[in-house]
Amino acid sequence: MSARSYSLWLLARRSLRQHALSTSVTALSLALASGLVMAVLAIGAQSRTAFTIESTPFDAVLGARGSQLQLVLNSVFHLETSPGNLPWSTYEEVRARPGVRAAIPYAVGDNWRGFRVVGTDARMFDAQLLGTRTPRIARGRIFDETLREAVLGSFVAARTLARVGSAIHPSHGVDEGHEHDEDYVVVGVLAPTNTPLDRCVWIPIEGMFRMGGHVLRGGGEEYHAEHDEEIPDAVKEVSAVLLAFDSPQLGLELDREFNKNGKDATLAWPIARVMAELFDKLGWMDRVLTLVAALTMLVGAASIVASLYDAMHQRRRELAILRALGARRGQLSTVIVLEAAAIATFGALGGFAVYASILLVARDILRAETGIVLDPAAGHASLALVPLCLVALGAACGVIPAWKAYRVEVARDLGPTS
Amino acid sequence: MTRLVLELADVRKGYAAPDGARIEVLDVPELALAPGEQVALRGPSGTGKTTLLHVIAGIVRPDAGSVRVAGEDVARLDEAARDAWRARHVGYVFQTFNLLHGFSALENVALASMFAGPAKVGRARELLERVGLLGRLDYLPHKLSIGQQQRVAVARALVNAPQLVLADEPTGNLDRDNANAALALLRDTCRENDAALLVVSHDERVVERFERVLDLATLNRAAALGAKA
Ligand SMILES: Nc1ncnc2c1ncn2[C@@H]1O[C@H](COP(=O)(O)OP(=O)(O)OP(=O)(O)O)[C@@H](O)[C@H]1O
Numbered sequence: 001m002s003a004r005s006y007s008l009w010l011l012a013r014r015s016l017r018q019h020a021l022s023t024s025v026t027a028l029s030l031a032l033a034s035g036l037v038m039a040v041l042a043i044g045a046q047s048r049t050a051f052t053i054e055s056t057p058f059d060a061v062l063g064a065r066g067s068q069l070q071l072v073l074n075s076v077f078h079l080e081t082s083p084g085n086l087p088w089s090t091y092e093e094v095r096a097r098p099g100v101r102a103a104i105p106y107a108v109g110d111n112w113r114g115f116r117v118v119g120t121d122a123r124m125f126d127a128q129l130l131g132t133r134t135p136r137i138a139r140g141r142i143f144d145e146t147l148r149e150a151v152l153g154s155f156v157a158a159r160t161l162a163r164v165g166s167a168i169h170p171s172h173g174v175d176e177g178h179e180h181d182e183d184y185v186v187v188g189v190l191a192p193t194n195t196p197l198d199r200c201v202w203i204p205i206e207g208m209f210r211m212g213g214h215v216l217r218g219g220g221e222e223y224h225a226e227h228d229e230e231i232p233d234a235v236k237e238v239s240a241v242l243l244a245f246d247s248p249q250l251g252l253e254l255d256r257e258f259n260k261n262g263k264d265a266t267l268a269w270p271i272a273r274v275m276a277e278l279f280d281k282l283g284w285m286d287r288v289l290t291l292v293a294a295l296t297m298l299v300g301a302a303s304i305v306a307s308l309y310d311a312m313h314q315r316r317r318e319l320a321i322l323r324a325l326g327a328r329r330g331q332l333s334t335v336i337v338l339e340a341a342a343i344a345t346f347g348a349l350g351g352f353a354v355y356a357s358i359l360l361v362a363r364d365i366l367r368a369e370t371g372i373v374l375d376p377a378a379g380h381a382s383l384a385l386v387p388l389c390l391v392a393l394g395a396a397c398g399v400i401p402a403w404k405a406y407r408v409e410v411a412r413d414l415g416p417t418s
Numbered sequence: 419m420t421r422l423v424l425e426l427a428d429v430r431k432g433y434a435a436p437d438g439a440r441i442e443v444l445d446v447p448e449l450a451l452a453p454g455e456q457v458a459l460r461g462p463s464g465t466g467k468t469t470l471l472h473v474i475a476g477i478v479r480p481d482a483g484s485v486r487v488a489g490e491d492v493a494r495l496d497e498a499a500r501d502a503w504r505a506r507h508v509g510y511v512f513q514t515f516n517l518l519h520g521f522s523a524l525e526n527v528a529l530a531s532m533f534a535g536p537a538k539v540g541r542a543r544e545l546l547e548r549v550g551l552l553g554r555l556d557y558l559p560h561k562l563s564i565g566q567q568q569r570v571a572v573a574r575a576l577v578n579a580p581q582l583v584l585a586d587e588p589t590g591n592l593d594r595d596n597a598n599a600a601l602a603l604l605r606d607t608c609r610e611n612d613a614a615l616l617v618v619s620h621d622e623r624v625v626e627r628f629e630r631v632l633d634l635a636t637l638n639r640a641a642a643l644g645a646k647a
C-alpha cells in the first residue's frame with residue numbers, strides 16, 4: 001500500500017469490511033428503498049406524460065353517451081369495453097364540420113390473439129393529416145379498403161411473429177373466443193409509436209361491418225350484411241369517431257353541442273385532460289407508494305445509526321488507541337461520518353440497479369398492457385435528488401455515532417492496563 | 419549542556435473522588451531526561467505511573483506545572499494541538515501493545531505515522547525489518563506471537579522518529595525470557611534511533627537493568643496518599 005492510501009478513508013473502509021454483514025444488509029435495504037422511491041417518482045412522471053400528452057394523434061373522441069373516461073380508455077387506450085355505438089350519420093355530420101381536420105371512424109368488438117381488431121379507414125395512417133404520432137407503414141403497405149386485408153401494429157407483429165403474407169382469423173369479443181370464418185391477409189406492419197396504437201390489428205371498417213355474425217343496428221332494426229350487397233349508410237354504426245381539430249375553439253363548440261345541449265353522444269375533449277383527471281384521481285396511490293418507500297429509506301438510515309452506534313462499544317478501545325497515536329477527536333468523528341456516508345453511497349448505487357430492474361419490469365408490463373413504452377434511461381430529477389438526499393441523510397446519521405467517537409477519552413477507554 | 423528532552427516542573431494532577439473530595443494523584447516537583455537517556459521509573463500500583471506518562475504524552479492535562487518535551491510546553495497546548503504534537507514527538511508502548519485488530523503489522527506501524535503527516539510506509543517497513551518481522555508484514559496481529567506483537571508495538575512507537583519513547587509496563591504479561599528479550603529490543607531500538615526512553619514498571623527484574631532508576635514513591639509527593647487509598 002502506498003503512503004497516499006493511508007488516510008481516514010482507510011480507517012473507515014477497514015471498519016466497514018470488519019462489519020461486512022451489517023454494512024451490506026443496511027446498504028441493501030437502502031438500495032431497495034431508494035430504488036423504489038426513484039422508480040415510483042420516475043414511472044409516475046413518465047407515465048403521466050405518456051398517457052396524457054403523447055398517447056394519441058387525436059384531440060378528441062366522439063362516442064356513445066356515457067363516461068368520457070370510458071370513451072378515452074376504450075378508443076385511445078384500447079382498454080375496457082366499448083360503451084356503445086353511434087349512427088353513421090353522426091360521423092358524417094361531424095366529419096363535414098368546418099375546422100375538423102380529421103374524423104376517423106373506429107369499429108371495434110373483435111380481437112386476434114387478444115389484440116384489439118379495429119375497423120377504420122386508410123386515413124388513419126396519413127401522417128400529413130394526423131402528424132407524426134400516427135403510425136407509419138414499416139413493411140408492406142396499407143390495406144385496400146375493399147379487401148380482407150390487415151395491417152399490424154408493431155407490438156402485435158413482434159409478439160405474434162406474424163409477417164406480411166400471414167393469414168389471421170379475428171375472433172369475436174375483446175378477449176379470445178369464438179373465431180370468425182373470415183381470413184384476413186396481413187399486407188403491412190406499422191412502425192412503433194410507443195403508444196397503444198402499436199397493440200392494434202387494423203382492418204378496413206367495411207370488413208368489420210361484414211364480419212360473419214356481426215349485427216348492425218344503425219337503422220333501428222337488426223341488419224346482417226350480405227355478400228355482394230352494398231350496406232346502406234343508414235344501418236352502419238361506428239364505435240367512436242376520433243377527431244383532430246384545426247383549433248381548440250372547435251373543441252369548445254362541440255363540447256357545448258354534444259355534452260351540454262345534446263343527449264345522444266359524448267365528446268371526450270381534450271383527451272389529455274380526461275387522462276390527467278384520471279391521474280389526479282390515482283395520485284394518492286403514487287403518494288402512498290412514495291411515502292412508504294421514503295419511510296423505508298428512513299428506516300434504512302436509522303439502521304445505519306443503530307449498527308454504527310452498537311459497534312461503537314467494541315470500537316472504543318480501538319479509537320482510544322488511535323487517539324493515543326495522535327489522532328484528533330475530529331478525525332475520529334470524520335471516520336465515522338465517512339462510514340455512514342459510504343454505506344449510504346453503496347445503498348444509492350445499488351438503488352440504481354433496483355431502479356433499473358423495476359423500470360424494466362414495469363416497462364414490459366405497461367407495454368404489454370397498454371402499448372405505452374417507458375424509457376428506463378430517460379432522466380428524471382429524482383435520479384439525482386434521491387441518491388444525493390440518501391448520501392446526505394446517511395452522513396447525517398453518522399453524526400450520532402460520530403459524537404460517541406468524539407467523546408472517547410484515551411485515559412479512560414484505553415483500558416486499565418495501559 | 420545539551421538541551422533536555424523532558425523537563426517536568428511542579429506538575430500536579432488530581433481527581434474528584436466519588437464522594438466529591440479532591441484526591442491529589444501527582445505532585446512531581448521535578449523530572450528531567452537528557453537526549454538518548456534511558457530511565458526506569460518504579461513504583462507500586464496506584465502511585466500514579468500511568469497518570470504521569472499520560473501527562474507527559476499530553477493525553478491528560480496537568481492541573482498545574484509545566485511539561486516541556488523537546489522544548490515545547492505540552493501543558494499549555496490545547497487538546498487538538500497536543501494530539502498533533504504527540505503524533506510527532508512521542509512514541510508510546512502500551513503494556514498490552516494495543517495493536518489495531520483489523521490492520522496488518524505493516525499497517526499498524528504505518529498508521530501511526532499518518533497523524534504526523536504523510537504516512538511513512540518505507541520507514542515502517544524498515545523498522546519492522548530491524549525487529550525481524552520482514553516476513554510478517556501482512557500478518558494481522560492475532561496471527562502473530564506475543565513476542566512478535568511486542569516487536570510491532572516497538573516499531574510503531576518509533577515510526578515518527580520521536581525524541582522520547584514512553585513505555586508503560588511493557589513486559590507486564592510476558593514470561594521472564596520474553597520479558598528480557600522485549601526489554602532488550604526496546605532499549606536497543608531506542609538507542610539506534612536516538613530516542614530517550616522512559617519505562618515505568620513495578621517489576622524489579624525490569625527496573626534493575628537500568629543504570630538510572632527513579633522511584634515514584636519519592637519523586638511523587640502525592641504517591642503515598644494515592645497508594646494508601
Ligand atoms: N480518571 C480518574 N479519576 C479518578 N481517579 C483516577 C483516575 N485515573 C487515575 N486515578 C487514580 O490515580 C491513582 C493513580 O493511578 P495510575 O493508573 O496512574 O496508577 P499506576 O501507578 O499506573 O498503577 P498500576 O501499577 O496499577 O497501573 C489511582 O489511585 C487511581 O485511582
Ligand SMILES: [Mg+2]
Binds near residue numbers: 416417418467468469
Ligand atoms: Mg498503570
